[in-house]
Amino acid sequence: xxxxxxxxxxxxxxxxxxxxxxxxxxxxxxxxxxxxxxxxxxxxxxxxxxxxxxxxxxxxxxxxxxxxxxxxxxxxxxxxxxxxxxxxxxxxxxxxxxxxxxxxxxxxxxxxxxxxxxxxxxxxxxxxxxxxxxxxxxxxxxxxxxxxxxxxxxxxxxxxxxxxxxxxxxxxxxxxxxxxxxxxxxxxxxxxxxxxxxxxxxxxxxxxxxxxxxxxxxxxxxxxxxxxxxxxxxxxxxxxxxxxxxxxxxxxxxxxxxxxxxxxxxxxxxxxxxxxxxxxxxxxxxxxxxxxxxxxxxxxxxxxxxxxxxxxxx
Amino acid sequence: xxxxxxxxxxxxxxxxxxxxxxxxxxxxxxxxxxxxxxxxxxxxxxxxxxxxxxxxxxxxxxxxxxxxxxxxxxxxxxxxxxxxxxxxxxxxxxxxxxxxxxxxxxxxxxxxxxxxxxxxxxxxxxxxxxxxxxxxxxxxxxxxxxxxxxxxxxxxxxxxxxxxxxxxxxxxxxxxxxxxxxxxxxxxxxxxxxxxxxxxxxxxxxxxxxxxxxxxxxxxxxxxxxxxxxxxxxxxxxxxxxxxxxxxxxxxxxxxxxxxxxxxxxxxxxxxxxxxxxxxxxxxxxxxxxxxxxxxxxxxxxxxxxxxxxxxxxxxxxxxxxxxxxxxxxxxxxxxxxxxxxxxxxxxxxxxxxxxxxxxxxxxxxxxxxxxxxxxxxxxxxxxxxxxxxxxxxxx
Numbered sequence: 001x002x003x004x005x006x007x008x009x010x011x012x013x014x015x016x017x018x019x020x021x022x023x024x025x026x027x028x029x030x031x032x033x034x035x036x037x038x039x040x041x042x043x044x045x046x047x048x049x050x051x052x053x054x055x056x057x058x059x060x061x062x063x064x065x066x067x068x069x070x071x072x073x074x075x076x077x078x079x080x081x082x083x084x085x086x087x088x089x090x091x092x093x094x095x096x097x098x099x100x101x102x103x104x105x106x107x108x109x110x111x112x113x114x115x116x117x118x119x120x121x122x123x124x125x126x127x128x129x130x131x132x133x134x135x136x137x138x139x140x141x142x143x144x145x146x147x148x149x150x151x152x153x154x155x156x157x158x159x160x161x162x163x164x165x166x167x168x169x170x171x172x173x174x175x176x177x178x179x180x181x182x183x184x185x186x187x188x189x190x191x192x193x194x195x196x197x198x199x200x201x202x203x204x205x206x207x208x209x210x211x212x213x214x215x216x217x218x219x220x221x222x223x224x225x226x227x228x229x230x231x232x233x234x235x236x237x238x239x240x241x242x243x244x245x246x247x248x249x250x251x252x253x254x255x256x257x258x259x260x261x262x263x264x265x266x267x268x269x270x271x272x273x274x275x276x277x278x279x280x281x282x283x284x285x286x287x288x289x290x291x292x293x294x295x296x297x298x299x300x301x302x303x304x305x306x307x308x309x310x311x312x313x314x
Numbered sequence: 315x316x317x318x319x320x321x322x323x324x325x326x327x328x329x330x331x332x333x334x335x336x337x338x339x340x341x342x343x344x345x346x347x348x349x350x351x352x353x354x355x356x357x358x359x360x361x362x363x364x365x366x367x368x369x370x371x372x373x374x375x376x377x378x379x380x381x382x383x384x385x386x387x388x389x390x391x392x393x394x395x396x397x398x399x400x401x402x403x404x405x406x407x408x409x410x411x412x413x414x415x416x417x418x419x420x421x422x423x424x425x426x427x428x429x430x431x432x433x434x435x436x437x438x439x440x441x442x443x444x445x446x447x448x449x450x451x452x453x454x455x456x457x458x459x460x461x462x463x464x465x466x467x468x469x470x471x472x473x474x475x476x477x478x479x480x481x482x483x484x485x486x487x488x489x490x491x492x493x494x495x496x497x498x499x500x501x502x503x504x505x506x507x508x509x510x511x512x513x514x515x516x517x518x519x520x521x522x523x524x525x526x527x528x529x530x531x532x533x534x535x536x537x538x539x540x541x542x543x544x545x546x547x548x549x550x551x552x553x554x555x556x557x558x559x560x561x562x563x564x565x566x567x568x569x570x571x572x573x574x575x576x577x578x579x580x581x582x583x584x585x586x587x588x589x590x591x592x593x594x595x596x597x598x599x600x601x602x603x604x605x606x607x608x609x610x611x612x613x614x615x616x617x618x619x620x621x622x623x624x625x626x627x628x629x630x631x632x633x634x635x636x637x638x639x640x641x642x643x644x645x646x647x648x649x650x651x652x653x654x655x656x657x658x659x660x661x662x663x664x665x666x667x668x669x670x671x672x673x674x675x676x677x678x679x680x681x682x683x684x685x686x687x688x689x690x691x692x693x694x695x696x697x698x699x700x701x702x703x704x705x706x707x708x709x710x
Contacts, residue, residue: 110708257656266654269620271676273657282681283655285689296696300703307707 006107010115011122018085018123027084028127034073035131036138041067043142053274054254056147057154059139060132061252070135071252074128074162075245076198081127082169083190085120088183089174090306095183113174113306117299120170125163132159150254150277157281158248164291165244169194171298178305197239205235229261240294247287251280259283351378352385352412352450354442356423360455366429367560370401371454375410375417375442382413383444387421390439390451398425398438412444423454431458466492466527468499468556468563470537476570479547479607482540483569486516489535489556491527499556499563500524501535508542511552525556539569544638546607547573575669576606577613577635579662582642587676593651600673602632602664603640610635610666615643618661622650625660632664653679 018024045064052058063069068076090113093099102112132155140146147155172193176186209232210216213224236242250256254274258266275283353376363369377383386409387400400407401422410421423440436456443449470487477483491497501524503511512521516534527533539552549570556563580586580601590596604610613632617625628644635641645662660675 108708110704258654262654263652265621266650266652269623269658269660270654271657271659273676273678275656278683278686279655279680282683282686285686289689289692292693293696296700300700304703304707 006105007111007115010111011119014116014119015122018119023084027081031127031131034077035135037067038070038073039135039138041065042069054151055145056151057252059135060155060158071248075241078162078166079169079194081124082166083173083187083194085123086170086173086177087187087190088177089116090177091180091186092183110303110307113303117171117174121167124166124170128159128162128166153277154251157251161244161248161288164295165240168240168291168295168298171295171302175298175302178302178309197241201239201242202236205232208235226261233261240291243287243290247284250284254280352442352444352448354450354452356452362457362459363427365427365431365458368424368426371423372419373421373423375412375420377412377414377417379448380414382411383448384409384411385442385444388441390441392438393436395428396425398423427458433459466490466561466563468565470565470567473566474568476572478574479541479545479571480543482538485537485567487535487537487565488532489525489527490532491529493529496526496528497558498524498526499558501556503552503554505552510540512538514538537567539567541569541571545571546637547571573608574606575608575610577610577664577669577671578603578605579664579671579673586673587678589678589680590647590649591682592649592653592679595646595648598645598647600643600645600662601640602635602643604635604637607637609637612666613664614666616663620653620658624648649679655679655681
């Protein structure tokens with residue numbers, strides 16, 4: 001038998017299932033709505049706040065009229081796309097009995113899970129890049145700003161980060177669909193994690209940082225401020241949500257020069273200016289590495305679990 | 315009274331005239347010795363000249379003899395070595411035809427005074443002889459003096475000026491023509507190479523090489539002297555002169571160039587920015603240029619940098635930097651370990667007790683690409699790890 005026999009067939013089948021399914025249409029409508037809402041917010045925000053030296057990037061990073069920017073929309077709703085595509089990947093097939101039938105085919109068992117993950121990632125990539133380019137073109141038509149080559153590169157890096165970020169949530173939801181018997185359980189588990197990382201992680205980080213380095217009187221403020229802030233930051237960075245936000249806002253804003261706490265000492269003699277594309281990328285390489293590592297870890301875990309699972313038992 | 319003395323004794327009158335000279339003498343010579351109705355005269359029979367000059371006497375004739383006459387003109391007497399001749403219609407003449415009545419300016423007597431003639435009063439006697447006893451003589455009094463009365467001049471109220479190098483000096487001068495004719499003066503100077511001297515008539519904007527001044531008139535001329543940029547401190551004398559056909563008028567102008575102390579700091583290419591890496595020494599070549607006109611001593615280099623940065627120079631002091639000279643110095647800048655990516659301002663200063671120069675640099679602190687390569691390596695290792703997992707747990 002060929003290596004990874006049936007992987008291509010499985011990949012194509014999964015991709016077709018995703019693209020033709022009702023669920024996909026639902027996600028698409030949701031994403032399109034946020035897409036155009038954020039574009040509207042960006043253009044009105046740019047009209048109010050004015051235009052920077054990188055107007056094209058502002059289409060993605062500016063919010064307005066109480067509508068968040070495209071970037072923050074994606075950071076919040078991206079996980080939803082990932083979990084919607086993967087929360088019932090394995091246990092859904094198991095409960096409907098199709099998994100046994102699939103295993104009866106002359107294919108390797110690992111082709112199934114690899115195929116599911118790759119198909120999901122492909123759908124995410126298609127969706128994210130389509131959306132990003134759509135925002136760019138609509139934004140150009142609406143504002144008249146043509147993108148500079150550097151802006152285009154920054155946007156593609158942003159979209160790549162987004163794909164990795166959503167793929168992490170896909171991997172995580174596939175892991176839970178392997179671990180949990182019921183689709184509802186796995187969906188709830190991922191949603192719980194999503195809400196925890198997006199909302200509660202910053203609170204937890206704050207509480208822990210304040211407990212370790214208190215800043216509740218003047219002396220502590222002087223002594224502990226920097227340590228408190230750094231600990232808070234590092235705890236937040238455990239959250240993929242925060243990691244993604246920090247990375248893309250650095251990539252999409254050339255005037256950001258540092259991702260860590262900046263002391264007054266470091267500010268002495270600094271001149272306001274823009275970083276080159278390469279330098280911005282070098283600032284966020286740990287974020288990219290971290291996100292990819294998380295994604296691969298989530299997928300590897302689901303792979304190992306799936307391979308060790310007894311399938312024919314029910 | 316004068317009339318009475320003439321009538322009394324003619325000889326006495328002449329003696330008196332010789333003693334008093336002046337107007338009486340001229341009056342005496344102007345009185346033509348009329349004989350038979352021919353009178354030769356000139357309006358200005360007494361004249362002052364400088365040695366070496368020539369004078370022209372326009373001769374008038376009055377013929378009362380009752381008909382035109384051919385008359386021969388001769389020089390009766392002339393001081394030794396002097397040269398004189400009659401001119402008529404651009405030619406040298408010795409006979410002329412005098413019509414009856416007044417003939418004004420019919421001929422000209424041209425007289426050249428030799429250059430070495432001592433001062434004094436000289437006489438020349440001319441004779442016009444029409445024959446038949448009709449003749450007349452004319453005595454000319456020529457006073458030769460070293461300093462001619464009508465000396466023109468070329469002067470400036472403030473012939474000495476002071477200023478820093480790089481500035482131009484403007485002198486307002488006046489050229490006065492005291493001669494009896496309009497004269498054209500050509501203007502020149504003996505300025506050394508690199509100096510620029512220009513003459514501009516007042517009220518004009520064009521530079522001129524010569525001006526024409528009416529008799530008795532004056533012309534304001536502005537003389538602009540521009541020393542070369544690299545001139546050293548000192549006093550310079552520039553002789554200008556206005557030269558006409560008959561005179562040379564010198565004018566000495568003095569320009570005092572004061573010392574200017576200026577030192578500039580830059581780089582050989584003029585580029586005032588460079589890239590550096592955190593905690594890593596970067597060599598920057600600086601050029602110290604003495605752009606003043608005085609040698610500078612004991613120049614010191616210093617730097618003003620963001621906090622935590624360090625800089626050293628391969629030569630932090632220059633003992634002597636000649637005027638116009640420049641020196642290259644290498645500075646080694648080390649950004650602090652915790653500097654942010656992006657631009658910082660770094661200021662280098664060179665100074666001594668008198669003057670100083672600064673250069674503001676924009677230093678771009680960069681992150682090494684090595685970190686990016688490390689990231690790629692880590693990602694490759696992670697993917698390799700996944701492959702290991704595939705190998706270990708797959709295909710059961």
